[in-house]
Amino acid sequence: MLLMKEPSLILPPENRIEVTGGTVSAFPVAKGQLLTVKDVDGGQPASLFGVTVADATHFLSPHHTRVFSNSFILRLGMRVVTNRRRPAMVLGRDTGGAHDLLMPISEARDGRAYIRATDPFKDKVRAAFAKCRVDLVRVPDPINLFLNVSVVGDGKLVPQGVASKAGSLATFRVLMDLIVAVAAPITDERLWSKPRPSAIDVRVHNHVESA
Amino acid sequence: MTVTEVLVSGGFGRALRAPGGSKITIIDLHGQQAGDFVALSASDLTESLSGAETRRALLSLYIKTGNLLISSRGRPMLRIIEDTIGVHDYTVPACDPSRYEVDFGVPGHRNCLENIYEALKRYGVDILEVPEPFNLFQNSPVTTDARTGVVDPPSRPGDRVTLLTLMDLVCALSPCPQDIIPGNGLVPSDMILRVESE
Numbered sequence: 001m002l003l004m005k006e007p008s009l010i011l012p013p014e015n016r017i018e019v020t021g022g023t024v025s026a027f028p029v030a031k032g033q034l035l036t037v038k039d040v041d042g043g044q045p046a047s048l049f050g051v052t053v054a055d056a057t058h059f060l061s062p063h064h065t066r067v068f069s070n071s072f073i074l075r076l077g078m079r080v081v082t083n084r085r086r087p088a089m090v091l092g093r094d095t096g097g098a099h100d101l102l103m104p105i106s107e108a109r110d111g112r113a114y115i116r117a118t119d120p121f122k123d124k125v126r127a128a129f130a131k132c133r134v135d136l137v138r139v140p141d142p143i144n145l146f147l148n149v150s151v152v153g154d155g156k157l158v159p160q161g162v163a164s165k166a167g168s169l170a171t172f173r174v175l176m177d178l179i180v181a182v183a184a185p186i187t188d189e190r191l192w193s194k195p196r197p198s199a200i201d202v203r204v205h206n207h208v209e210s211a
Numbered sequence: 212m213t214v215t216e217v218l219v220s221g222g223f224g225r226a227l228r229a230p231g232g233s234k235i236t237i238i239d240l241h242g243q244q245a246g247d248f249v250a251l252s253a254s255d256l257t258e259s260l261s262g263a264e265t266r267r268a269l270l271s272l273y274i275k276t277g278n279l280l281i282s283s284r285g286r287p288m289l290r291i292i293e294d295t296i297g298v299h300d301y302t303v304p305a306c307d308p309s310r311y312e313v314d315f316g317v318p319g320h321r322n323c324l325e326n327i328y329e330a331l332k333r334y335g336v337d338i339l340e341v342p343e344p345f346n347l348f349q350n351s352p353v354t355t356d357a358r359t360g361v362v363d364p365p366s367r368p369g370d371r372v373t374l375l376t377l378m379d380l381v382c383a384l385s386p387c388p389q390d391i392i393p394g395n396g397l398v399p400s401d402m403i404l405r406v407e408s409e
Contacts, residue, residue: 057339063262063304072272072302072357084309102272102302104263109285119284137339141263151357155272190267 001206002032002173015204019046019184021197024121026128026181027204028053034205035089035172037145037182039096041198042166047105047142047183049125050088051134052176058082059140060089060178062101072151074099074143080172083140088178093171097163098148105142105185125181132179142183145170147192159191171208215406219246221399222388224326226334228253229380233408234292237347237384238371240403243364243396245349245387247305247323249331249342250288253379256335258284259342262301272353274299280345280374288380293373296366300349303361305341306389315391326385334381346387347372349394363393382406 002009009032019025021044029035029050037046050060061083066072068081076094079087091099108119122139129136146164149157184200187193219225221244229235229250237246252258264281266272274280275297280289305327311320328338348366351359386402389395 061304063302063343066359067303070358070360072353072359083304084307085313086309102263102266104261104267106264106285137337138257141343151272151353153353155353157266157270157272159270188267190270 011206014206017182017202019182019200019202021184021199022186024124024128024181024183025202026132026134026179027202028132029174029178029180029204031175031177033174034208035174035180036169036203036205038167038169038201038203039146039164040166040201042164042168043162043194044164044184044198044200045147045162045192046145046200047185048145049140049142049181050178051129051136052082052088052178054177056134057137058084060143062141062143065143066101072102074101080143086176088176089172089174091170092173093169096146096168096170098146098160099170100144100147100149102157103144103147103149103191105144105183105188107186121183121185125183128181129179134179149191161192162194213408217404219384219386219402219404221386221401222321222326224323224330224383224385225404226330226381226383227404227406229376229382229406230408231376231379233376233406234373235289235376235382236371236373236403236405236407238369238403238405239348239366240368241400242366242368242370244366244400244402245364245395246347246402247327247344247385247387248347248382249327249344250380250382251336251342252282253381256340258282258286260288260345262343262345265301272302274301283342287377289374289376291372292375293371296348296370296372298348298350298365299372300346300351302359303346303349303351305344305385306387317391321388323385323387326388327383330383331381349387361392361394363396
């Protein structure tokens with residue numbers, strides 16, 4: 001709940017979603033609610049997408065988020081903004097350690113040689129949003145929670161695997177009514193290695209939980 | 212040899228077709244001008260030049276001669292074959308109406324997103340399909356602790372980048388109209404977009 005001078009927000013019921021490894025789930029989150037994304041077993045990134053309830057062409061953008069805060073990585077206290085530079089959520093708690101704003105997620109590649117004509121990962125993201133009656137014109141690039149890609153001074157990007165341990169979490173205060181999708185993607189050997197994708201636990205809640 | 216060349220006015224946009232095997236050259240005529248550049252597959256406009264896929268392939272925030280630039284489907288789309296400056300960005304999104312309205316209180320300013328869209332719409336590209344740009348000559352150094360900021364480009368008059376096309380493309384260039392903060396020396400200026408094909 002946001003502490004407003006004249007309380008007017010009536011928050012919807014809380015929700016809990018288990019995103020099993022290799023899948024994508026979408027769900028609504030209201031302005032004022034908290035969104036917590038937890039790596040259940042450790043070593044599993046979670047890709048975050050979101051569109052506003054009012055307009056599916058208004059979506060979370062890792063690119064605008066970087067420029068908005070002049071940072072190549074997502075940090076505690078940073079605003080995640082939309083493709084129209086509006087703050088959509090703020091990273092308010094973080095035990096995950098590192099979050100990526102630069103890399104794609106894809107299941108269209110097999111090693112480095114074979115590229116499928118369509119990308120099953122993007123198809124899953126589209127299908128998840130469609131279940132919430134959102135028809136994506138195109139799948140935006142993701143915000144990759146827990147994925148650790150170091151940025152060094154000469155511009156080199158050094159994949160460091162996944163920063164999160166079992167139970168690591170990121171909590172966002174949500175500032176817009178959104179449809180959010182969270183994915184637990186399969187491994188990309190160039191960025192992180194995990195033989196089998198594992199679950200991501202998502203909570204949409206109305207009160208801050210004790211640390 | 213067929214050469215198609217357009218003068219792109221500072222703060223405006225133009226687009227050209229570029230067959231596979233052709234050379235696309237972008238020239239900063241007066242120096243210190245960033246040019247937002249996008250490319251899409253002419254045979255399937257849903258496949259476009261992708262900064263995210265190129266970063267994954269190169270593991271670098273910067274591009275240089277010899278690098279392959281990668282499409283949204285993971286395929287090589289362009290190769291850099293000449294670069295007289297070596298300072299470019301592909302992390303900053305195109306400036307758009309909200310950039311000027313929200314950040315500076317200036318609605319109605321010209322912007323790269325709409326410049327590129329206006330140039331590409333005759334090819335059937337919707338504004339929502341305009342990909343993230345490669346900002347040629349833009350100077351976005353890594354500062355301390357993985358932070359960044361855009362400063363004026365070091366490019367001099369006549370600096371150029373040439374890209375070899377690896378598939379049939381439509382491409383567009385917008386010499387960035389940003390005249391409020393550093394990025395173009397506060398004065399948007401003209402660029403050349405040239406396609407040479409056999």
